[in-house]
Amino acid sequence: MALWLDQIGQIWWASLVRDTARYAVFAIAIWALLWVLLKAPLSGRKIRKESPPAKQMVIEFLISMRSIAIFASVAVGMTLASRAGYYPLSSMAHHWGPVWFGVSLVLMILAHDAYYYWTHRLMHHPRLFRRFHRRHHLSLRPSPFTAYSFDLREAVVMVSFVAIWPLVMPTPFAVISMFVVHQIARNTLAHCGYELMPAKADGTPLIDWLTTTTHHDLHHADARSNFGLYFTWWDRWMGTENPAYHAAFARAAARKPRPAWNHPAAPLLAPVAVGSRTESPSAP
Numbered sequence: 001m002a003l004w005l006d007q008i009g010q011i012w013w014a015s016l017v018r019d020t021a022r023y024a025v026f027a028i029a030i031w032a033l034l035w036v037l038l039k040a041p042l043s044g045r046k047i048r049k050e051s052p053p054a055k056q057m058v059i060e061f062l063i064s065m066r067s068i069a070i071f072a073s074v075a076v077g078m079t080l081a082s083r084a085g086y087y088p089l090s091s092m093a094h095h096w097g098p099v100w101f102g103v104s105l106v107l108m109i110l111a112h113d114a115y116y117y118w119t120h121r122l123m124h125h126p127r128l129f130r131r132f133h134r135r136h137h138l139s140l141r142p143s144p145f146t147a148y149s150f151d152l153r154e155a156v157v158m159v160s161f162v163a164i165w166p167l168v169m170p171t172p173f174a175v176i177s178m179f180v181v182h183q184i185a186r187n188t189l190a191h192c193g194y195e196l197m198p199a200k201a202d203g204t205p206l207i208d209w210l211t212t213t214t215h216h217d218l219h220h221a222d223a224r225s226n227f228g229l230y231f232t233w234w235d236r237w238m239g240t241e242n243p244a245y246h247a248a249f250a251r252a253a254a255r256k257p258r259p260a261w262n263h264p265a266a267p268l269l270a271p272v273a274v275g276s277r278t279e280s281p282s283a284p
Contacts, residue, residue: 064148093170195252203250
């Protein structure tokens with residue numbers, strides 16, 4: 001029994017160290033690069049004039065460590081389940097070669113984008129918001145450390161996709177590791193506070209089907225819109241993209257926005273009820 005508990009502790013600690021290192025590489029490195037080293041040359045691409053206070057970023061970092069501890073706990077369960085043979089599709093996909101490796105990575109990213117959109121939108125329901133998602137929206141001005149600043153329940157929802165997906169789709173475990181790197185990279189950049197996507201001549205994003213930092217920053221400013229993580233598809237299909245998005249992006253990218261009549265008018269969701277009054281969760 002003691003040996004079994006020791007093995008679990010070793011798996012948990014190894015997962016904690018690995019995920020913390022990934023978080024540090026992206027959150028801390030992007031903060032140091034954009035907010036310190038390149039602060040002056042990128043000043044024209046800063047989305048908001050005000051920066052988050054140091055206290056907010058310290059709290060976000062500590063809350064992120066709590067989220068990573070939850071991720072490590074789920075990793076223990078996945079490791080033990082794999083050893084017991086409960087992930088046969090992953091073992092099978094391991095032998096399918098490099099083509100399937102690439103295909104399965106793309107499929108996992110696409111599936112996670114759909115999963116994130118719908119769970120994220122659901123967590124904005126008035127009955128769920130305070131219990132699942134309020135912590136994240138306390139970051140009124142996002143920073144790279146906001147990426148994993150989750151309520152406990154939200155952290156469980158976010159990591160559940162990683163545990164469930166290989167049960168239903170043949171996905172090598174090495175692909176899951178690459179997916180996690182992609183996820184934290186995109187998540188950190190979404191909260192980095194600077195618009196890094198190049199703009200076309202008309203002020204729209206160079207790759208308009210990818211979400212930009214401005215796209216997600218608008219979600220923190222107006223929580224009724226822009227629920228997507230990697231791609232803009234679901235917000236556009238469901239009519240939840242903020243109609244001011246392209247104009248806001250053009251301003252952040254220092255380009256002249258295209259005429260307003262080109263912006264599709266998207267219906268937004270009703271404000272979230274917080275306590276006894278109704279307001280946007282991101283309202284101060």
